[in-house]
């Protein structure tokens with residue numbers, strides 16, 4: 001539902017702070033723990049949730065998210081189960097937008113129409129599908145938009161002014177600016193460079209611009225949030241989960257509280273971000 | 280020269296979006312989109328540039344050793360007692376396989392684009408060796424991603440790459456085979472977009488790679504056609520090649536696609552049999568899906584997760600296939616069949632003993648199919664097979680299986 005996303009961005013903007021977008025991998029390390037993590041995120045201060053759909057060949061992801069996907073698949077996760085996590089979350093929370101993030105093949109195999117119907121039913125608001133550039137919009141983007149599900153596109157440092165209009169054309173919800181050329185989990189570049197890029201994108205669109213890839217600490221969140229409409233944190237959360245597991249990769253009592261504590265800190269970071277901008 | 284293109288041609292693809300029917304396309308991360316569009320521009324210019332063609336031909340003749348011979352396998356033909364068997368001897372090329380044809384073409388493009396660093400993925404190591412070779416020849420640093428399992432079973436090629444100055448990076452993700460190496464090469468490419476050229480080793484990946492690699496390999500079929508006409512005064516009745524990603528196969532097939540009387544067969548790795556998961560027969564036992572930039576037949580489960588294939592031959596150990604093959608299968612122009620590990624192993628030994636040619640395990644699959652079909656064909660019929668590589672790299676694998684102490 002596009003409306004829930006737009007409302008959330010408007011509400012948070014009226015608080016005078018950037019949006020905190022949190023990513024985790026659905027089914028990591030198991031279905032129930034993953035559902036508990038998802039329920040804990042908004043309570044700890046997350047505004048938007050990116051729910052990762054595991055894929056055997058995550059070409060744009062670094063080691064941390066690759067391993068999370070492997071743990072999830074090993075635990076028996078499937079696309080249907082990831083949708084089920086969202087549906088169970090929605091029973092309790094009707095306000096937090098959910099964006100599914102992953103790769104195209106599991107969706108293609110599930111069947112695009114069947115997937116979109118199931119996603120709407122599960123309360124999904126948006127999709128990020130890494131390997132579907134605008135050239136492939138007929139596959140999923142256009143059908144999703146027709147059903148009222150946002151299609152959120154990544155813009156990267158290689159997306160120059162010539163290409164940006166094409167990338168933005170069918171984008172809705174928000175624009176996800178990838179802070180560097182590379183895979184998830186790399187180091188964060190200089191925030192001032194990112195601010196320049198956000199400004200550049202904003203001359204082409206009225207959509208909110210969220211920045212991700214490399215944001216790991218409250219301090220990062222604060223620095224990036226000074227210029228961006230939102231901050232996306234993924235690998236740091238996935239690493240937090242990984243560090244709480246037993247050697248066999250099973251959840252422990254520390255798994256959910258660890259994520260809560262991390263997200264609470266990140267949330268404090270975005271809540272002081274505009275102060276950072278004013279400094 | 281300005282003939283209108285034949286409407287019913289099997290050689291017209293891909294369309295401008297890189298599609299062969301529903302197959303192909305450009306399924307890549309946004310970071311890579313500008314790069315593959317640049318590559319396409321450069322390729323469109325280069326393929327119509329006489330200077331580019333001249334340089335390619337010159338290196339083909341003096342560096343690779345083209346044209347490769349067309350060889351009549353007299354003793355094998357007599358032994359099987361049916362169709363006349365000819366080999367297109369790509370195994371005599373510099374570096375020992377057809378892979379060099381593509382590498383020379385792509386490194387010339389990389390130079391034109393001002394790229395200063397080459398990356399490649401490799402399975403058997405033949406493409407890695409060919410990439411390291413052209414990188415040495417043109418003075419560019421080269422990083423080769425290779426699955427850790429393959430690093431082990433193709434040790435001689437790892438050593439060759441290192442001697443040639445390339446850095447070989449073992450990939451431990453997944454099963455540590457070709458698909459994992461390709462994932463890692465793509466990760467390198469999104470990280471080093473400014474200076475790096477990704478030299479893909481087969482006719483797969485996002486557009487324009489499948490078309491471009493095919494065009495660099497099509498020289499195999501063009502030469503073979505002329506050579507066959509010179510030798511026999513007619514075209515072959517059957518053309519056979521092994522299919523991993525599909526580059527040697529499309530290379531020899533392409534010139535014959537519109538010759539209706541020529542039957543064409545692609546041979547996939549049947550591994551230990553199609554019943555379980557231990558094979559790499561993407562077309563015979565897979566279904567269409569999206570991986571590594573293109574839609575094509577893949578080995579996958581019901582949730583769209585890609586499976587790890589198995590083949591005795593590291594070069595066929597890929598759970599996908601080039602998109603043009605998927606299309607040629609669906610339109611019925613080419614027939615794809617599996618050959619099991621043990622059949623390939625048997626064929627390997629037959630050729631070694633009867634013709635004094637040690638073939639690579641990949642074309643040994645094609646040969647096993649030829650051995651099945653030739654006796655059922657008439658003595659006046661002709662088979663053309665692509666002998667895509669030599670077996671030096673495989674003698675340790677084969678020796679181990681046959682229990683010879685090496």
Ligand SMILES: Cc1ncc(COP(=O)(O)O)c(C=O)c1O
Pocket residue numbers: 376377402403404405406480481482521522523524525526527528593594595639641642667668669
């Ligand atoms: C000799 C030889 N033939 C065939 C192949 C399979 O690749 P393709 O299907 O692209 O020709 C390989 C791959 O390593 C090879 O080394």
